[in-house]
Amino acid sequence: MDKLRIVGGQRLQGAVAISGAKNAALPQIAASLLSPEPLELTNLPAVSDVENMLGVIEQHGARVSRSAHAVSIDASAAVSGETSYDTVRKMRATVLVLGPLLARFGQAQVSLPGGCAIGARPVDLHIKALSLLGAEIGIEGGSIVASAPNGLAGARIVLGSPSVGATETAMMAATAARGETEIVNAAREPEVADLAACLSAMGANIEGAGTHRILVQGGTSWRAATHHTIPDRIEAGTYAIAAAITGGQLELTHARLEHMASMVQVLEATGVSVWPGDRGLIVSRDGPLRSVDITTEPYPGFPTDLQAQFMALMCCAPGASLLRETVFENRFMHVPELMRLGANITLQGTSALVRGGTPLRGAQVMATDLRASVSLVLAALVAEGESVVNRVYHLDRGYESLDRKLGMCGANIERIR
Ligand SMILES: CC(=O)N[C@H]1[C@@H](OP(=O)(O)OP(=O)(O)OC[C@H]2O[C@@H](n3ccc(=O)[nH]c3=O)[C@H](O)[C@@H]2O)O[C@H](CO)[C@@H](O)[C@@H]1O
Numbered sequence: 001m002d003k004l005r006i007v008g009g010q011r012l013q014g015a016v017a018i019s020g021a022k023n024a025a026l027p028q029i030a031a032s033l034l035s036p037e038p039l040e041l042t043n044l045p046a047v048s049d050v051e052n053m054l055g056v057i058e059q060h061g062a063r064v065s066r067s068a069h070a071v072s073i074d075a076s077a078a079v080s081g082e083t084s085y086d087t088v089r090k091m092r093a094t095v096l097v098l099g100p101l102l103a104r105f106g107q108a109q110v111s112l113p114g115g116c117a118i119g120a121r122p123v124d125l126h127i128k129a130l131s132l133l134g135a136e137i138g139i140e141g142g143s144i145v146a147s148a149p150n151g152l153a154g155a156r157i158v159l160g161s162p163s164v165g166a167t168e169t170a171m172m173a174a175t176a177a178r179g180e181t182e183i184v185n186a187a188r189e190p191e192v193a194d195l196a197a198c199l200s201a202m203g204a205n206i207e208g209a210g211t212h213r214i215l216v217q218g219g220t221s222w223r224a225a226t227h228h229t230i231p232d233r234i235e236a237g238t239y240a241i242a243a244a245i246t247g248g249q250l251e252l253t254h255a256r257l258e259h260m261a262s263m264v265q266v267l268e269a270t271g272v273s274v275w276p277g278d279r280g281l282i283v284s285r286d287g288p289l290r291s292v293d294i295t296t297e298p299y300p301g302f303p304t305d306l307q308a309q310f311m312a313l314m315c316c317a318p319g320a321s322l323l324r325e326t327v328f329e330n331r332f333m334h335v336p337e338l339m340r341l342g343a344n345i346t347l348q349g350t351s352a353l354v355r356g357g358t359p360l361r362g363a364q365v366m367a368t369d370l371r372a373s374v375s376l377v378l379a380a381l382v383a384e385g386e387s388v389v390n391r392v393y394h395l396d397r398g399y400e401s402l403d404r405k406l407g408m409c410g411a412n413i414e415r416i417r
């Protein structure tokens, strides 16, 4: 299993090319199963989650031609079949094939994803959305089994909470249903809007994606399409924090300010400067860090996918900061590992109180999920001496060439194979 060895203390300086967004790419790959016409996706990140998702659609009979950061998908000969436990277990986002398979083939069977290191993560809202569209749907032998022999029919779907995945499931299925679907209390994340842009390029008729209310006219006539995936706002936020934590300056090429408003506002409150450049965003800190409280929220609020990284930053800010996690019930697995590096953090239910400003010291650490792992890398960048971050496969799920990108900006980081 690969590890990262990091010697802290280097101020980062240079440019980092922000890759395409993992969380936009995954539903777009799933969406390719809706259409018999070819779909070309460009600006895909080279991360293992994307490779796994391509493997899933290949298992369903899609033909995939890969080139650097792009794929051509031909799902004309795709079949429904069963998406196995082994596949879903590795990556929860696999559940996103349920809607497209059901909508196109009138039946689908996908193993229940179950919980993971950050929470229980039920899929009841995905199931509810599909049953409102007319599917017969239930759980049999650990799998979601869905059928709609006469096709799906447009409906009004009110989501109890604005789930990103359930909004994407509902939107994809609705493109192939008869008539109009209204999704109320929809997630507003840029990745939802980018999925709508991809589906629209494929021939779908969707309005309102990126707002609370999405309207989908079904009965799509599919056509060949090309779609360029948006840049990864979470990767960009992570490198912004890398600049901030090391007191450096990074140019985040391709990063889009309009997707990052809440995190930029919070970073500015900590004493970090962020401004648009010709090629993206520039992030810099040369004064002291200030402690700031945050609460994670659905977009446009502060993203849960940056909470762990922000916690690493607050470990270095003198004073106390309170981090409230409201999206996932168990997303603090990085806390004991940050404490191994010398951080002073007290967990209080769904909040973490960080008392920052005391120096971190290098240690062996291990993480249980993607963002927890990268928070340890960030802390190690400023810890005195050497740290070793174990279980790098978590990082490889969602960060393209993290060690290379950080190394090019001056970090002392090495992958041990
Ligand atoms: C591949 C992908 O895009 N992953 C992102 C997506 O995950 P994902 O789509 O799984 O996140 P959701 O927005 O669905 O989940 C938000 C909350 O709703 C709950 N919930 C969700 C669905 C459901 O049927 N029932 C239910 O109770 C979840 O357990 C969680 O507590 O959005 C999350 C919230 O921004 C991010 O952290 C993930 O990185």
Ligand SMILES: C=C(OP(=O)(O)O)C(=O)O
Residues within 6 Å of the ligand: 023, 092, 093, 118, 305, 370, 371, 398
């Ligand atoms: C939680 C994440 O991903 P997933 O929903 O695929 O587990 C993430 O990207 O931080």
